[in-house]
Amino acid sequence: MQVGALAQGVATRIAEKPALLGGPRARKDRFDSWPKFDLTEEKALLDVLRSGHWYRGNGSMVRKFEESFGAMTGASQVLATCNGTSALGIALAAVGVEAGDEVVVPPYTFVATVNAVLRANALPVFVDTDPETFQMDHRKLEAAVTPAVRAIVPVHLGGNVCEMDAVTAIAQKHRIPVVEDACQAHLAEWRGRKVGTLGDAGCFSFQASKNLTAGEGGAVLFGEAALRERAFAYHNNSYTVSGGNHRLTEFQASLLLAQMARIEVQAKTRTENAKYLTTMLKEIPGIRLAAQYSGTTSNAYHLYMLRYSPGEFAGLPRSKFLKALAAEGISASGGYAPLNTEACISRVLESRGYRRLFPDSRLKQWREANRCPENDRLCGEAVWMTQNMLLGQRSDMEQIAEAFRKIHAHAGALSA
Numbered sequence: 001m002q003v004g005a006l007a008q009g010v011a012t013r014i015a016e017k018p019a020l021l022g023g024p025r026a027r028k029d030r031f032d033s034w035p036k037f038d039l040t041e042e043k044a045l046l047d048v049l050r051s052g053h054w055y056r057g058n059g060s061m062v063r064k065f066e067e068s069f070g071a072m073t074g075a076s077q078v079l080a081t082c083n084g085t086s087a088l089g090i091a092l093a094a095v096g097v098e099a100g101d102e103v104v105v106p107p108y109t110f111v112a113t114v115n116a117v118l119r120a121n122a123l124p125v126f127v128d129t130d131p132e133t134f135q136m137d138h139r140k141l142e143a144a145v146t147p148a149v150r151a152i153v154p155v156h157l158g159g160n161v162c163e164m165d166a167v168t169a170i171a172q173k174h175r176i177p178v179v180e181d182a183c184q185a186h187l188a189e190w191r192g193r194k195v196g197t198l199g200d201a202g203c204f205s206f207q208a209s210k211n212l213t214a215g216e217g218g219a220v221l222f223g224e225a226a227l228r229e230r231a232f233a234y235h236n237n238s239y240t241v242s243g244g245n246h247r248l249t250e251f252q253a254s255l256l257l258a259q260m261a262r263i264e265v266q267a268k269t270r271t272e273n274a275k276y277l278t279t280m281l282k283e284i285p286g287i288r289l290a291a292q293y294s295g296t297t298s299n300a301y302h303l304y305m306l307r308y309s310p311g312e313f314a315g316l317p318r319s320k321f322l323k324a325l326a327a328e329g330i331s332a333s334g335g336y337a338p339l340n341t342e343a344c345i346s347r348v349l350e351s352r353g354y355r356r357l358f359p360d361s362r363l364k365q366w367r368e369a370n371r372c373p374e375n376d377r378l379c380g381e382a383v384w385m386t387q388n389m390l391l392g393q394r395s396d397m398e399q400i401a402e403a404f405r406k407i408h409a410h411a412g413a414l415s416a
């Protein structure tokens with residue numbers, strides 16, 4: 001009886017016109033805003049302000065944050081940094097990446113991953129994406145390993161996790177350090193271990209959109225004290241290594257400590273909502289949800305990712321699908337463009353300095369091999385929703401699913 005009534009309710013709603021064609025919106029309210037804060041954050045910031053100790057040199061908050069983040073992730077060595085890009089640069093330097101080296105990266109990531117490699121004057125070698133999971137395709141990783149490769153950077157994109165058994169096995173076989181880019185994957189886990197602790201170094205971002213944020217900020221986890229010591233010197237303008245100033249401020253650390261009190265409950269809410277949303281969206285033809293490798297014990301759901309097939313939506317192009325979703329009150333994005341062919345990368349490789357660092361034959365071979373067809377396809381099919389949309393109620397998930405169903409049911413009229 002109840003099931004019948006529910007089915008009837010769904011049938012009535014999808015019979016309604018999509019908002020883009022003048023029907024009622026599936027969702028009228030805004031999704032939860034981000035970041036979340038209250039008087040705890042206000043007090044934390046004021047306490048630092050009034051203390052007059054605003055930098056780690058004379059304050060205690062950065063150190064306290066490092067201890068707490070270590071306890072939360074299970075890492076013995078933590079270094080706070082001013083952002084995730086710095087965290088990556090520092091980690092690459094700490095594991096020994098130098099000018100003229102090569103670093104393996106995925107093309108399905110934020111440009112910062114590759115910028116860190118280019119700032120190290122190293123050559124980014126791209127490994128195609130597994131479109132099922134949106135992660136670096138571990139089956140294609142070993143073919144990218146040349147004798148000049150000095151680091152592998154798996155990126156746990158969207159809070160989903162790379163196939164870390166395979167990545168670790170290949171890295172160990174070739175004795176290459178692994179620097180995890182976990183900038184989008186706070187509290188994600190592989191076989192019960194937090195990401196960021198699976199390689200030689202693990203990098204995090206606390207930029208405004210991230211699941212743990214202070215507006216800006218970053219951290220690197222290390223397995224070895226010696227690596228953290230080198231990284232500390234690098235981030236603190238020392239005379240032992242040539243680095244810079246990449247320090248987190250006391251204000252940011254105090255905000256992060258306050259935000260950390262909320263992170264586990266928020267992670268649980270996202271996971272429960274994502275699972276519920278998945279039960280509904282997987283029934284819609286033409287919607288393929290990002291899969292997880294079997295070793296993934298926790299997905300951080302920084303992004304809820306799926307692939308959209310216009311063929312199952314009467315040929316409705318993705319751009320129009322996203323417009324129709326926005327009209328229903330559901331904002332979603334098409335995600336990244338192919339990074340491996342971006343002009344900002346080819347310009348660096350054509351620069352005078354790079355032509356001095358790398359033989360012409362290597363750069364020519366790089367250009368010929370720099371093809372990631374699965375990633376190109378994925379960039380044309382992806383749809384993302386952001387983590388804050390998963391922080392509400394089950395009814396929010398039902399409205400998202402209703403918007404998808406409505407658009408699917410009326411795709412012919414929308415594409416006309």
Ligand SMILES: Cc1ncc(COP(=O)(O)O)c(C=O)c1O
Pocket residue numbers: 083084085086109110112113155181183184204205206207216217218
């Ligand atoms: C995958 C990835 N890597 C690196 C970064 C760089 O972090 P940040 O913006 O803190 O420098 C980000 C986030 O912006 C990211 O999403």
